[in-house]
Amino acid sequence: MNALIAYLSYSSNTKEVAELIGEQLEAEGLQLDIHRIGIDQPIDAQHYDFIFLGTFTWDMGSTPDEVKDFVLEVGYKPENVAVFGTGDTQFGGDALFCKAVDKLTTFYHSKWAGLKIEQSPRGSQEKKVKNWVEGVLNYARSYA
Numbered sequence: 001m002n003a004l005i006a007y008l009s010y011s012s013n014t015k016e017v018a019e020l021i022g023e024q025l026e027a028e029g030l031q032l033d034i035h036r037i038g039i040d041q042p043i044d045a046q047h048y049d050f051i052f053l054g055t056f057t058w059d060m061g062s063t064p065d066e067v068k069d070f071v072l073e074v075g076y077k078p079e080n081v082a083v084f085g086t087g088d089t090q091f092g093g094d095a096l097f098c099k100a101v102d103k104l105t106t107f108y109h110s111k112w113a114g115l116k117i118e119q120s121p122r123g124s125q126e127k128k129v130k131n132w133v134e135g136v137l138n139y140a141r142s143y144a
Ligand SMILES: Cc1cc2nc3c(=O)[nH]c(=O)nc-3n(C[C@H](O)[C@H](O)[C@H](O)COP(=O)(O)O)c2cc1C
Pocket: 008, 009, 010, 011, 012, 013, 014, 015, 056, 057, 058, 059, 060, 061, 062, 086, 087, 088, 089, 091, 092, 096, 097, 098, 099, 118, 119, 120
């Protein structure tokens, strides 16, 4: 099985989550490609068994433009998109926390609840990342 991790990150929090996810996927034996949204060349989404899409949230619960451009670039709604992201409850509390994750999860009709991390995942939230990735892979194993 193979996977793509596509993410946008300005100040590295979402990048750190992407790295943790990547380490786990590789440890589980998946072949991995990384796509830095807004930087790397367009990808062929059909090539992947899983697409992990990562974004931060800003501007009152908005999805960053680069991520919207990526969604348009992909051009269709793959069935295998799992969404993760980082945010900060100081910007609007629970109502706006990682709102972009919610929006993308709904947009892609994702099979998996979005992973929401407060700022950096390092420390106590690492376990949350690990459990979420495990949940995504377990679903795939049970339906493969
Ligand atoms: C101007 C601004 C607006 C933000 N608005 C939100 C928001 O509405 N909801 C949220 O959860 N986080 C918000 N954040 C917090 C960022 O999403 C958070 O710091 C995130 O971890 C940054 O990701 P990155 O380090 O990958 O760039 C905002 C941050 C900034 C600077």
